[in-house]
Amino acid sequence: MPVPIGDYVALASVMFFIGVVGVVVRRNPLIMLMSIELMFNAANVLLIAFARAWLQNAGQIFAFLVITVAAAEAAIGLAIIVSTFRPERFVDVDDVRTLRG
Amino acid sequence: MIAFWFLGIILIASAVWTITARKAVYSVVALLLNFAVLAVLYLTLSAEFLAVIQIIVYSGAILVLFVFVIALLSSGVAPFAMGPNRLPRIWLPAGILGLAALGFLMFAVSGGPAVTAPSSGPVGTAGVFGSIANFGKALFTVELLPFEVTALILMVAVIGVITLGGEQMREPSARDEAKVQREMREAILREGEG
Numbered sequence: 001m002p003v004p005i006g007d008y009v010a011l012a013s014v015m016f017f018i019g020v021v022g023v024v025v026r027r028n029p030l031i032m033l034m035s036i037e038l039m040f041n042a043a044n045v046l047l048i049a050f051a052r053a054w055l056q057n058a059g060q061i062f063a064f065l066v067i068t069v070a071a072a073e074a075a076i077g078l079a080i081i082v083s084t085f086r087p088e089r090f091v092d093v094d095d096v097r098t099l100r101g
Numbered sequence: 102m103i104a105f106w107f108l109g110i111i112l113i114a115s116a117v118w119t120i121t122a123r124k125a126v127y128s129v130v131a132l133l134l135n136f137a138v139l140a141v142l143y144l145t146l147s148a149e150f151l152a153v154i155q156i157i158v159y160s161g162a163i164l165v166l167f168v169f170v171i172a173l174l175s176s177g178v179a180p181f182a183m184g185p186n187r188l189p190r191i192w193l194p195a196g197i198l199g200l201a202a203l204g205f206l207m208f209a210v211s212g213g214p215a216v217t218a219p220s221s222g223p224v225g226t227a228g229v230f231g232s233i234a235n236f237g238k239a240l241f242t243v244e245l246l247p248f249e250v251t252a253l254i255l256m257v258a259v260i261g262v263i264t265l266g267g268e269q270m271r272e273p274s275a276r277d278e279a280k281v282q283r284e285m286r287e288a289i290l291r292e293g294e295g
Contacts (some may be wrong), residue, residue, distance in 0.1 A: 002215035003105045006207035011109045012139050013203050015116050022120030030125045030171060034132050037163065038116055041139055044151075052146040053214045055230050058241040060148050064240070067151070067158055068251040072258030074163045078170045079265040085174055 008049035015044035029085070033077045040070040105146055111138045125171050129164055136160050146216065147231030 015038055022035025044063045051059025115138065118131035136159040143152040229235060240248050 002217045003102055004215050005210050005213045007105065007109075008216065009210055010203060011112065011205055013206065017199060018113070018116040018120060021163075026120060028125060030167060030174075031120065031122075031128050034119055034128050034167065037159070038119065038135070038267055041136070045139070045142065048143055048146045048148045048151060049152075049216060052148070052231070052246065053216050056234065058244070060151055060231070060236060061240060061244040062153055063148070064154065065247050065251055065254075067154055068254050071163060072254050073159055074166060075258050076261045076265070078166055079262045082170055082173065083265050 005049060005053050008045060012042040012046045012049075015039075015045065029077075029081050033074065033081070036077075037070060037074065040066055040073075107140075108138050108142045108145070112142070126168070127166050129171065132167075133160055133164055136164070147229075149231060150236045193221075261277045 019035040019038035019042065021041065022038065023032050026032055026035065045068050047059040047066065049064075079080040107141040112135060115131045119128045119135065122128040122131060125156075136155060140152040140155040143149075143155060
């Protein structure tokens with residue numbers, strides 16, 4: 001049974017909105033980054049759904065590009081978080097004694 | 102149709118769980134569920150390659166990176182505070198405006214073609230829309246420029262991460278080197294005595 005394209009628009013809009021609320025409301029930088037990933041994925045759902053509806057490859061290619069951008073963004077964002085919120089300076093892995101029995 | 106609503110409800114529920122979980126680890130688990138269900142949704146949209154990429158890149162690489170950072174930052178440290186309510190009193194008008202915009206958007210696309218179930222057939226055959234062969238051929242011929250742009254983006258990301266992490270490592274000063282050399286000399290002397 002075919003699904004109207006508007007349903008995909010609604011699903012992606014709700015996912016994007018949840019991501020926006022997560023970025024605005026939460027103050028945990030990790031959860032804010034995860035909310036940004038949610039927004040990337042909402043955009044991807046729309047790109048792939050429209051690509052399927054019009055049988056055009058370009059939407060899937062662009063979704064591939066968006067996934068790459070999301071990976072780069074996550075790597076850089078997490079590097080910023082680690083360099084900002086570093087609790088102690090690990091110089092050597094032998095200095096990490098948190099799990100020592 | 103049933104599959105779409107089933108997947109959509111799980112997607113929205115896991116997205117809500119992601120942003121409401123008190124601990125970041127639970128958010129990662131919810132996001133993992135979200136990404137896995139998204140991969141299934143991509144399969145129903147005959148995007149085979151992107152479903153695989155979704156599992157490998159998102160669930161395999163990005164979420165593991167998140168878990169690693171959580172483990173690095175929050176061992177023995179109190180979790181980040183929830184913070185005050187950042188949406189005071191504007192949520193009702195904002196919600197009404199957002200619903201109106203959503204209705205307008207759905208009305209605008211209502212004339213478009215509906216999404217039918219993917220055509221059945223051997224997986225990966227060329228010529229079928231969304232098959233891996235078809236996608237790969239497009240990626241390396243017609244859409245070669247976006248593919249090369251992804252390489253550029255990844256290189257920029259690598260350089261950026263190295264720049265961000267590299268400034269933490271300072272060069273060993275002359276004092277440190279003198280200390281290391283003194284310790285080595287003492288160790289050699291101890292060896293000689295024993």
